[in-house]
Each structure stands twice: as structure tokens, then as C-alpha cells.
Amino acid sequence: MSDGQASPIRRFEYQQYAQNRVNKMRTNTTMKLTALAAAIGFVMSGNALAVDRSTADQEVPYEITANNNLAVSATATSLLINSAVTIEADGSREATGTANWSVDTNSPDDLSLSAELIDALPIGVTLYVASADPNTGTAADEQALALTSEVDIVTGIQALKQDAIGLTYRLVAQPTAEPGTGSLTVTYTLKDAI
Known part of the structure; x- marks a missing residue:
């Protein structure tokens, strides 16, 4: 065989090789074109959505x-003054009791808690309160x-919720106070601080 002529088997192998290369190039090109077409379609559909989009406003009222x-x-704990209570230097005797209060406010301004007696105290008796x-x-x-005269007992209350805040009562009886029993009404008011 001369150099210019290839054997039929070699020609067949070469043709097979060339055909495989062509097929591989076609597959790669098809995949690239498919990916490109998909990307173009995605961009086009996004543009189509943007064109078709509309907006509307709604007002939502609130208060x-x-x-x-x-x-x-x-009720507060009972205030009992008897002979077992120590006599103070001025001759008075005193008893203490406790209660509690709760507040729930969203006020941004200062509020105060005031207290006033609704019932008259016996002569020689004073009631104190602290919170x-x-x-x-x-x-x-x-x-x-x-x-019937409000006294501020707490000031500067702002935007809070608090339960079981302690109140302490102190009843002071001077030696001139007459024996007796009773009940006193204290009215509390949450109000704007002055």
C-alpha cells in the first residue's frame, strides 16, 4: 500500500472518529442554545410580568x-392600737398595716397617684400612707x-404595667384619742401630674 492510500479499515475508523466528533459538537451546541433560550425566556417573562404589574393603595385606620x-x-391589714403597743416619746401609740395596688398605663406624660380620706378621723388620730x-x-x-383633700403619694408614673405595688399605712393615736372601732375609706386617683 502506498502512502496516499489508507486501508479500508483505517478509513472506516477515521470516519467513525470524525462522526463522533461532529455528534459531540452538535450536542454541546444544542445544550448551549437550550440554556441560552431558557435564559432569554426567563428574562422575557420577567419583563412581561413587570409590564403587567399594577399597584393599589389601601388606608388602614387605627386608634x-x-x-x-x-x-x-x-382591704388593708387591720390597724390595732392596744396596751401591747409601745408608747412613743410624745405619748402616742401607732400601728402599721399593708395593702397593694396595681397600675396599667400607656401614658407618655407623667401621672401621679393621689390619695384622700373620705371618712373623718377621730380626734387625735392621724393616718399616714406610703407607696x-x-x-x-x-x-x-x-x-x-x-x-377630702388629695395628697400625691407617687409621682412620675409613665407607660408601665405593674402589679402588687406595696402600700404601707401607719395609724398614729395621740393620748387624747378615744377608744373605738371603725373603718376608713381611702380613695386613690391616677391623674395627670401638675
């Missing part, structure tokens, strides 16, 4: 009302309660 709730325990500060928990100074 948040003022919430200033106050509650006190139904823990609902913001800090520290005890505030006690205040003497007066008949």
Missing part, C-alpha cells in the same frame, strides 16, 4: 386609646392623709 387603669386591694415607686421599687416618703 390607640388612653389606658390608665388603677386597682387597689379590697413603693412603681418605676424603681424604692419606698416613697409617707404622707398624712386629709379629709
Whole structure:
């Protein structure tokens, strides 16, 4: 065989090889075109959605009302002054009792808790009250309660919910106070601080 002529088997192998190369190139080209067509379709569909999109506004009205709730325990512990109570230097005797109160407010402004006596005290008797500060928990100074006259016992109350805040009552009886029993009504008010 001369150099210019290849054997039929070699020609067949070459043709097979060439055909495989062509098929492989066609497959690669088809895959690339398919991926390109998919990408173009995705972009086109995105543009189509953007063109068809519309918007509408809706107003949603709302209202948040003022919430200033106050509650006190139904009764305080009984205040008993008897011969077992120590006599103070001025001759008075005293007894203490406790109660509690709760507050729930959304007020951004300062509120105060005031107290006033609705019932008259017997002659020679004074009732004091002190409350823990609902913001800090520290005890505030006690205040003497007066008949139908509000006395602020806590100030600076703002936007909080607190339960079981301590109240302490102190009943002081001077030597001139007459024996007797009774009940006193104390009215608490949550109000704007002045």
C-alpha cells in the first residue's frame, strides 16, 4: 500500500472518529442554545410580568386609646392600737398595716397617684400612707392623709404595667384619742401630674 492510500479499515475508523466528533459538537451546541433560550425566556417573562404589574393603595385606620387603669386591694391589714403597743416619746401609740395596688398605663406624660380620706378621723388620730415607686421599687416618703383633700403619694408614673405595688399605712393615736372601732375609706386617683 502506498502512502496516499489508507486501508479500508483505517478509513472506516477515521470516519467513525470524525462522526463522533461532529455528534459531540452538535450536542454541546444544542445544550448551549437550550440554556441560552431558557435564559432569554426567563428574562422575557420577567419583563412581561413587570409590564403587567399594577399597584393599589389601601388606608388602614387605627386608634390607640388612653389606658390608665388603677386597682387597689379590697382591704388593708387591720390597724390595732392596744396596751401591747409601745408608747412613743410624745405619748402616742401607732400601728402599721399593708395593702397593694396595681397600675396599667400607656401614658407618655407623667401621672401621679393621689390619695384622700373620705371618712373623718377621730380626734387625735392621724393616718399616714406610703407607696413603693412603681418605676424603681424604692419606698416613697409617707404622707398624712386629709379629709377630702388629695395628697400625691407617687409621682412620675409613665407607660408601665405593674402589679402588687406595696402600700404601707401607719395609724398614729395621740393620748387624747378615744377608744373605738371603725373603718376608713381611702380613695386613690391616677391623674395627670401638675
